[in-house]
Amino acid sequence: MTGWLITNAFLHTHKFTEINLWLVAAAKKAGIDLTIKTNAEVLVRLDSKNTLAYKTDETDKPDFILFWDKDIRLAEYLELKGIPVFNSSRSIAICDDKSLTHLYLQRAGIKMPKTILAPMTYSNIGYTNTEFLEQVIAELSFPMVVKECFGSFGQQVYLVQNHMELEEKVKVIQPKPMLFQEFIEASKGKDVRLQVVGNQVVASMYRYSGNDDFRANITNGGKMKPYEPTKEQTDLAVECCKILGLDFAGVDILFGEKEEPIVCEVNSNAHFKNIYDCTGVNAADFIMEHILKELGNIIEVKDKEID
Ligand SMILES: Nc1ncnc2c1ncn2[C@@H]1O[C@H](COP(=O)(O)OP(=O)(O)O)[C@@H](O)[C@H]1O
Ligand SMILES: [Mg+2]
The missing domain is CATH 3.40.50.20 (Rossmann fold)
Structure with missing residues (x-):
């Protein structure tokens, strides 16, 4: 092979x-x-x-x-x-763009933070006015999360406290695509990362910033602990992968007020080194096993077609 x-x-x-x-x-x-x-x-x-x-x-x-x-x-x-x-190329494309991930998951009824997508503008024009922010503020209020649609490791995710900070952030990010999101206060500085391969959660960890930062990313200085996910969290992570057609992914889940799971994002190319250090589970082994199984299936289907 x-x-x-x-x-x-x-x-x-x-x-x-x-x-x-x-x-x-x-x-x-x-x-x-x-x-x-x-x-x-x-x-x-x-x-x-x-x-x-x-x-x-x-x-x-x-x-x-x-x-x-x-x-x-x-x-x-x-x-x-x-x-x-x-x-698949389609799954990677949807996960790479946080706004598309939201569109597809929310359409399928997955619970995610309330989100508004910024209107698209052109690279040589940018925003000639930001009146649309009035609607965004009325809907989401402060503090509010602003995310660039393309980003990782928490580096393009921001928390803004008021109208002025929001305007400033939007001016810096434009003309790149971005979204505005309800801040899930109960999850401030903490979330869980579930590693899914072949519709099964193979490892999970609890991540926490350990300081004032609202982001729990390890690359951003966060800490990690092995974690036993609830059935709800497990089912949700697997469901997201099914909806997005993913063979493997890292699913980030926030905690709602009653600890209910809220999907933050889905990573098609999740780095699994941290989760290995945390849990001893090597996702790469599961990925290979999954690929062999899938190819077995594909070959079987082909054989059947020839018959
Ligand atoms: N709406 C939100 N409410 C509270 N915390 C959030 C929210 N969105 C993101 N976060 C925090 O910020 C981190 C990074 O956001 P995420 O969307 O996963 O972007 P990245 O692709 O950079 O990891 C999350 O792991 C979580 O800790
Ligand atoms: Mg993330």
């Missing part, structure tokens, strides 16, 4: 290379020959030749692709070439 692990050519931090090596090691254990290829090696080649990638012929075509990046055009291209891609 051969696979390609697609990574981003321009992300070189230890955090990312470490995860890549873990995935390759877990694949080896599972009997899979997983080769790392970057999105700068496997270019989207829109020519008449049926080449998959530079200096690659049909026989080099992998059995599957583990897509550990957000280059969704490349992911879709590989799918169109008929290769199974985990996670």
Whole structure:
């Protein structure tokens, strides 16, 4: 069994290379020959030749692709070439954009913080007026969470206390897409991260900032503890993955006033090093097991079609 692990050519931090090596090691254990290829090696080649990638012929075509990046055009291209891609380009695209995640989950009845999407503007124009903020304030009041639609590690998530802070933040973020969100006070500085693989929660941890910061992200200085999720939290995390078509993901869940779970976001390419350090569970092993199972299913379906 051969696979390609697609990574981003321009992300070189230890955090990312470490995860890549873990995935390759877990694949080896599972009997899979997983080769790392970057999105700068496997270019989207829109020519008449049926080449998959530079200096690659049909026989080099992998059995599957583990897509550990957000280059969704490349992911879709590989799918169109008929290769199974985990996670799918569509799932990655929806998770990458927090506003799309909200749209799809809320439509399916998943409880999330009340959210308003900022109107889209053009990069050479920005917001020529911010009157729409009146509606946002009337609906959500302060303190209010402002999030860039594309961001991670808590770095593009902000808490604003009043109209002036909101205006300032919007001016700094524009013209990038952003959303406004109800602040879940009961969850200030704490949440839970559930790692889901193949519709099962394989590990979970409680994260807390340990200081005044409302964000619980570990990369942002937060702390972690192993956590036994409630059935409600487990079912919710699995349900989100089903709705978004994810093979694996890290689901962030907030605590409501009565401890009821409220979905914060879903990460299609969740870093699983922290959850390993916290729980000893290596999500990479579960991911390989899941892929083998899925490919078994795909092969079975194909065999049936031929019969
Ligand atoms: N609406 C909210 N109310 C309270 N806390 C929030 C809210 N949204 C986010 N947070 C906190 O901020 C953290 C980062 O937000 P999140 O949407 O997960 O962005 P990121 O992709 O950067 O992790 C969350 O883990 C949570 O601790
Ligand atoms: Mg998060």
